[in-house]
Amino acid sequence: MAARQRGLALALLVTVQFVLVLDASIVNVALPSIGRDLHFDQADLSWVGNAYTLTFGGFLLFGGRVADLAGRRRMFVAGLALFTAASLAGGLSPDAGALVGARAVQGLGAALVAPAALSLIMTLFTDGPERNRALGLFGAVAGAGGAAGAILGGLLTDWFGWEAVLFVNVPIGAAAIALAPVLLPEARDGRVRGFDLLGAVAVTGGLALLVYALVDGGNAGWSSARTCLRGAGAAALLVAFVAVEARVRHPLVPLGIFRGRSLRGGNLAAVLATMAIFPMFYVMTLYLQQVKGYGPIRAGLGQLPVAVTMAFGAGAGARLITRFGARGPLAAGLAAVAAGLAWFAGMSATGHYAVDVLGPAVVMGLGGGLVFVSVTIAATAGASAEESGLASGLINTAQQVGGALGLAVVVAVASAATRHSSARVPAAALTDGFQAGMLASAGIALAAALVTLLLVPGRPADEPEGAPVTAPPPSRSEIGG
Template identity: 45%
Template sequence: MKSMASMSTNARPIAYRWWALIALALAQFLVVLDASIVNIALPSMGAELHLDTNTLSWVITAYVLPFGGLLLLGGRLSDRFGHRRLFIAGVAGFAAASAAAGLANTGAWLLSARAVQGASAALLAPAALALVTKLFADPRDRAKALGIWGAVAGVGSAAGVLLGGVLTSSFGWPSVFYVNVPVALLVIVASLLLIAKDKPGANESLDMPGAAAVTAGIVALVAALSEVERFGWTSPLTLVLAGAAVVLLAGFVLIERRVTNPLMPLSIFRNKSVLGGNLAMFLIGGATTALFFALSVYMQQVLHYDAMKAGLTQLPLAGALVLIAGAEPALIKKLGTRLSLAFSLILFAAGLIWLSLAPSNASFALHLLGPSIVIGIGVGGAFVSGTELAVHGVADSEAGLASGLVNTSQQIGGAIGLAVLATLSSTRTRSLLDKGISEPQALTGGFAWVFLGAAAFAVIGAIVVLAVVRNSGSRNGIDQSITRKEKGVRS
């Protein structure tokens, strides 16, 4: 008879894995939430810390950049040193940085704390998703778990605006950071109790040159796009930053081809599901980050909603997102992941186009409610099916890599999408003001370009998925491989 201790150790990842999923998903919720929860609080931060509009945009970017730039390294570190260990370390760092951000009394302090938050998120996010894929080896259970995971990511983006409004109005802007601390501590305790230790990977050297090249390249690219708004496309600073980004990212590819243990083996993209899923998540990240930033500013600066009202108006979007996320696994089973993702992206684009028609004196019920619901349905379906597609068919030894890659795609897409679409918005607004258009109408015209640009991202994503991920004897090729796995288990 096995000892009770042995039974407890073996049962923990099986009997309690759904409870463990809640803890892991809650950490992922915090990571995604923190990219959007500060949007509503930005005007209050700017007034108290004396930050201009350009600096305020960096409150978002300072978090997203290290998050996206270090995710691949974070995934590799978790494969090397153990997923649970890196997950807990990342959550602890995230909690400490959140507390520091809430205490900030200068812009430099706030931006530094946000950067540490992003770096900590880069540790915990890939480790968390890798733990999910390991805990749920059965294809059917994994589909359900990834459905929940994708839903959490979508809900976090939408709920950030809602919670940001409620917290800022009730307790002030520091509360949007302080709220992370008790939740993170709860996640750490739950992880220690519910998730068994996993063995570290092989003692291989880490690709630090590759990590440095890709991180610096991404930072230079986003910085170049951000400077376009102030200095233009042909300014020396913009051109130097863009040139540095090209050189660094090209160098990263060369490094990955030559090193023995690459940070990101390029062979992973031979898996068309991984390739298509990551391209889609890149575009989804760009569209959603720009959407929630522009929508929150539009509601407060043009429609003159206070923080509470702006947050509460996101309830229909968040509610639609939650409902469709619960139904998405059934839709995936019927249509396949490929078609489900493409359909969700087209629906997302339709809602964004509808939203772009809202005037400067928009009524919520007449102009915003309908588009919000359609957007929520599209975003919810896109996050669930996009996540499932991006991690399909990856070996356990590269689970951290694949998890880091899909998060990287989403976060870097968000940073680049926000930089590009914010620049287009400012250009459009200035053009309308120069023509004598009133400020509210000019701002509305600029935000309309953000929504239309985000819609273009979503449409391109749908086209990419349909073109890259091919059918293979079933609705999407993925369902067939799952069926083969199940047959192998039964035999």
């Protein structure tokens, strides 16, 4: 494929990934309007966001493997069609149940698209500087999507109503579906014909229950019977999944893939990194609105420096990884994230934006951009062309589970600190909680840096010294027209 067409294909893939990440946060600013119009109970309103997270995280591994077997472009288009149709249905929802259902279907579509998109990048761009640059752009845009959600959500809700945060996906999705057959190659693993249905059911159910327990634990209570049963059910299903994979002829996840040191270390680092980074957006939004009194749009714009600096960090990361491998840049990025989170933990109820938010945001954004591209390259290094969808599904799953787990930890720590605060002013008590939560996140980021240094190899893949870094291009049997 010519360089120009590969560039256009990359632009399409990163645009779609931006929308998928955006949709995890774009509805948050619109929740008050949604609650009023559709008569949500306050306790159920969080499910507008949770339904998307639940199915997105639960079906990612399934989506990655199906992309390998059925075709990556085919699954990209099918998932995008599902996501786009659900976005239209969500904007037209007459009641709360219909909206939550549409959001769940959106998440399912996203779980089919995300690993297929990353796998297509791995197919289009061979190992080495070219792939690192492509993944750098992919990571930068994906990271910026999380920060941009609050900004666009506020603007669209203010100008057009809450329905616009869902309708905005429809023209983008339709255009991407039309362009995909023109710009993207078909790629599949033609060697495997069987499908591990039992394994798919076990891992999807286990991951969905795990994410469910994490996103609803704060409402149900972490020690409640509901949360404990969900956690136990998730553990049982995931153990059963491993047992099934060890026995079936064509496993959904061949356990041999975990022999790769880079894949193991990269995915563990991804869990810890997103545990540290994802809750920062949540805390920053609440701090700006509940403590500093910002409106939704101003609070969203207040997070713009994170998105901008994250793009710069990802671009620098691609060049550093080409020269030094993934381990050093990933550890350095995590150290920067830890420093930024510790700085942000020094916020005060009477502080200034430039000192308490802008400075930490720049440091966290630069470090976060470096982290996202480095951890993606580390976790997918050494994966064969036939297993690129599976490797993509694993890293996406690690990030989704890590984000849900990190938010659960930070909310629990912040809530406890707020309850036990000696401050008499509510804003000061909230700030005490946010400080404790961000210190916990900083500790997790440092733990991730240590894991990186211990478990992620210095070279981009599990290769002996002197081995070539650039992999041969995929064969014709791996890429179809």
